[in-house]
Amino acid sequence: AQTVTQSQPEMSVQEAETVTLSCTYDTSESDYYLFWYKQPPSRQMILVIRQEAYKQQNATENRFSVNFQKAAKSFSLKISDSQLGDAAMYFCAYLSGTYKYIFGTGTRLKVLA
Amino acid sequence: GAGVSQSPSNKVTEKGKDVELRCDPISGHTALYWYRQSLGQGLEFLIYFQGNSAPDKSGLPSDRFSAERTGGSVSTLTIQRTQQEDSAVYLCASSLEGRASGELFFGEGSRLTVL
Numbered sequence: 063a064q065t066v067t068q069s070q071p072e073m074s075v076q077e078a079e080t081v082t083l084s085c086t087y088d089t090s091e092s093d094y095y096l097f098w099y100k101q102p103p104s105r106q107m108i109l110v111i112r113q114e115a116y117k118q119q120n121a122t123e124n125r126f127s128v129n130f131q132k133a134a135k136s137f138s139l140k141i142s143d144s145q146l147g148d149a150a151m152y153f154c155a156y157l158s159g160t161y162k163y164i165f166g167t168g169t170r171l172k173v174l175a
Numbered sequence: 176g177a178g179v180s181q182s183p184s185n186k187v188t189e190k191g192k193d194v195e196l197r198c199d200p201i202s203g204h205t206a207l208y209w210y211r212q213s214l215g216q217g218l219e220f221l222i223y224f225q226g227n228s229a230p231d232k233s234g235l236p237s238d239r240f241s242a243e244r245t246g247g248s249v250s251t252l253t254i255q256r257t258q259q260e261d262s263a264v265y266l267c268a269s270s271l272e273g274r275a276s277g278e279l280f281f282g283e284g285s286r287l288t289v290l
Contacts (some may be wrong), residue, residue, distance in 0.1 A: 095277055105264065106178075107281040153217065161206060162231065163279065167217035 064089045066156050068166035075144045076174050082129075083139045083169045085154030091115075094158040096130065096137045101151040101168070110152070113137065141171075149173045177201070181267050181282035188257055189290050196252040196285045200269030207250050208279065209242060210266040218266065224250060257289045 065088045075081035087096070098110040113121045113130050120128050125145075129138045141148055154166040180199040188194050200207050209221040220234040224244045235241070239258075244250040254261055264286045268279040 097277070099279075099281075104283065105266075106283045107266070107268075107279075109278045112277050157277070161223055161225070162220065163208075165210075165218040 064156055064164050066154055066164050066166040068154055068169050070169045072170045074172045077144055079144055080142045083152050085137045087135050087156050091158045097155040098139045099153045144173050146173050179269055179280050179282035181285050183285055185286045187288045191256055193255045196265050198250045198267030201280055204269035204271055206270045208268045209252050211263045212266055213263045259289045262287055262289045
């Protein structure tokens with residue numbers, strides 16, 4: 063069965079600095095999607111970034127980028143120039159050819175002014 | 176509305192009472208999901224709808240939990256004879272289709288507290 067592991071329950075970063083959140087997953091599939099979702103204190107989760115496994119190029123969205131290592135089954139999120147509004151829970155998620163998203167347990171990111 | 180709407184936002188109930196949680200997905204989204212998020216935990220899958228049918232109910236914790244979806248739109252999650260361990264945030268999400276189109280759109284959740 064597929065699993066998603068986020069080994070960092072909590073991380074802190076100084077405003078304007080860079081932070082990397084880790085995610086590893088386990089699957090025997092070759093074609094799948096990986097996601098990072100952000101859940102601010104308001105509770106509404108929003109998509110941060112998405113990576114398709116067949117694409118070798120790492121996805122980027124403005125200050126957010128991923129380091130996708132398919133062989134290592136690693137999918138980390140890098141946030142550059144951290145802002146106070148980046149403070150939230152971040153969830154890594156996996157989706158294969160079915161409908162079932164598998165979520166990690168989340169990493170709480172604190173941004174220090 | 177433009178987004179996924181859930182109600183009530185907060186619900187406090189006594190142990191043994193029944194509760195209904197409602198989800199109004201984005202118009203046109205055929206796939207609808209219910210997740211449960213307990214304090215300090217990740218998202219626990221409960222049930223998935225494609226249209227009005229639920230091909231996967233495997234995440235429902237017990238027979239006290241049920242869900243339905245009507246008209247391919249609004250969904251209701253019902254918890255009968257609530258227990259204290261049912262206290263959690265119940266999140267609803269929808270997507271255009273339940274495959275690799277990707278993005279889930281979430282509501283703000285319903286926080287359930289069972290006293």
